Amino acid sequence: MKPRRLLTSIVPIAIAAAALTGCAADGAGAGAGGEAPASDDALVVYNAQHEQLTEEWVAAFTEETGIEVVLRNGNDSELGNQLVEEGDASRADVFxxxxxxxxxLVENAGLLAPVDQATLDLVPEQYRPSSGLWTGIAARSTVFVYNPELLDESELPASLLDLANASWKGRWGGAPGGADFQAIVSAILELTGPEAAAEWLSGMDENAxxxxxxxxxxxxVNAGEVPGxxxxxxxxxxxxxxTEENSANTKLHYFGNQDPGAFVSVSGGGVLKSSTHPDQAQQFLAFLAGAQGQEILGEGYSFEYPVASGVPAKQPLPPLDTLDAPAVDPSTLNGPEVIDLMTEAGLL
Ligand SMILES: [Fe+2]
Structure with a gap:
C-alpha cells in the first residue's frame, strides 16, 4: 500500500465535486483538506476563484511550461483562514x-512573498495593493439585476445605499453568505465608515x-419572486x-457615479513566503497576469474582466473604465470586520 498514490487519486475527485457548485464562494467548496500533491514537484494552488476559470488557466499554464499544478478548492474565507492557521507549515505555493x-487577511498575517516586479508592471496600480505582496488578476462589477415587469426604470435605485430605505422592504434580494456579497459590504464599510455600514446592513436585514x-x-428576479x-x-x-433561462426576463442596472454599488472587486493572486517552489509560483502568477492568462478572461467562458496586459473585456461587456467605480484600495478592505458587522445585523 502506497499512501501517496492513494491520496493522489483523491485530488481529482475533490476538484470534480467542487466544480459542481460552480462558484466556490457561492457553494459548498470541497475544502482544502490534507490531500497530498500529485508529486513534490507540483505547484499547490489554494484556489477560491471559480474552479472552471482556474482549471482553464492551469491547463494552459501546464501546456506552456510543463509545470504540474494541483488545486485545492474552497471559498475565500475558508482558504484564507486555513492559510493563516497553517502559517509557515502550509503546503500552498500560491493563493x-x-x-x-x-x-x-493572508497578507496581514505576514505570509506572502513580494510579487516579481515584472508581474506587477503588467497590472495597473488601481488593481493591485501598493504593498506589492499580491496582485489583481481579474475584476468583477457589482450590478443591480431587475425585472422590468415589476420595477420600472424610473424606480431604479440611484444608490446601493438606498436599498436600506423602508421603501425597498421586500423588494430586493442578495446572498450575504457568499464572499462576493461580503466584498461589496467591505466596500460599503470602507467608503461610508462603520456606523453607516452597520445601519445599511440592518436596513438590508429588514428589506432583503x-x-x-x-x-x-x-x-x-427572473421568476418575478422579487423585483431586484x-x-x-x-x-x-x-x-x-x-440559454438565458435564468435571466431572459431581467435587465442590469449599473449604479456608476462612484457609488458603493459601482464597486469593482479584484480577484487576488499571491505567492506564499513558505513556498518550496517560489520560482514556479512566481511564473504561474506572471502567466495569469500576462497576455495568455488575461486572454482566457477576455475570450473564455468567464465574463470576468481582464485587468492586466491591456487585454480587452469580452463582448458585450461595457469596458471596465466606463463603469465609474469608486476608488477603493483593495488592501484596505477588511474581511473580518465585515463578518462581525453582518453577524451583528443578523445576516450571517
Ligand atoms: Fe462568484
Whole structure:
C-alpha cells in the first residue's frame, strides 16, 4: 500500500465535486483538506476563484511550461483562514481568491512573498495593493439585476445605499453568505465608515430576501419572486450568452457615479513566503497576469474582466473604465470586520 498514490487519486475527485457548485464562494467548496500533491514537484494552488476559470488557466499554464499544478478548492474565507492557521507549515505555493479581503487577511498575517516586479508592471496600480505582496488578476462589477415587469426604470435605485430605505422592504434580494456579497459590504464599510455600514446592513436585514448565491438571486428576479437583486455582473452575462433561462426576463442596472454599488472587486493572486517552489509560483502568477492568462478572461467562458496586459473585456461587456467605480484600495478592505458587522445585523 502506497499512501501517496492513494491520496493522489483523491485530488481529482475533490476538484470534480467542487466544480459542481460552480462558484466556490457561492457553494459548498470541497475544502482544502490534507490531500497530498500529485508529486513534490507540483505547484499547490489554494484556489477560491471559480474552479472552471482556474482549471482553464492551469491547463494552459501546464501546456506552456510543463509545470504540474494541483488545486485545492474552497471559498475565500475558508482558504484564507486555513492559510493563516497553517502559517509557515502550509503546503500552498500560491493563493488565488475570488475577492480581495481573503488575500488581504493572508497578507496581514505576514505570509506572502513580494510579487516579481515584472508581474506587477503588467497590472495597473488601481488593481493591485501598493504593498506589492499580491496582485489583481481579474475584476468583477457589482450590478443591480431587475425585472422590468415589476420595477420600472424610473424606480431604479440611484444608490446601493438606498436599498436600506423602508421603501425597498421586500423588494430586493442578495446572498450575504457568499464572499462576493461580503466584498461589496467591505466596500460599503470602507467608503461610508462603520456606523453607516452597520445601519445599511440592518436596513438590508429588514428589506432583503436572502438567497443562497448570486445565481439563486438572479433566478428569483427572473421568476418575478422579487423585483431586484444585488449580484456580480458575470452571472448575468454568462446566462445571456447561454440559454438565458435564468435571466431572459431581467435587465442590469449599473449604479456608476462612484457609488458603493459601482464597486469593482479584484480577484487576488499571491505567492506564499513558505513556498518550496517560489520560482514556479512566481511564473504561474506572471502567466495569469500576462497576455495568455488575461486572454482566457477576455475570450473564455468567464465574463470576468481582464485587468492586466491591456487585454480587452469580452463582448458585450461595457469596458471596465466606463463603469465609474469608486476608488477603493483593495488592501484596505477588511474581511473580518465585515463578518462581525453582518453577524451583528443578523445576516450571517
Ligand atoms: Fe462568484
Amino acid at each position: 488565488l481568491t475570488e475577492n480581495s479581503p481573503a488575500i488581504s 430576501t436572502v438567497y443562497q448565491n448570486n445565481i439563486a438571486t438572479m433566478k428569483a 437583486g444585488v449580484i456580480y455582473h458575470y452571472y448575468w452575462y454568462r446566462d445571456q450568452d447561454g
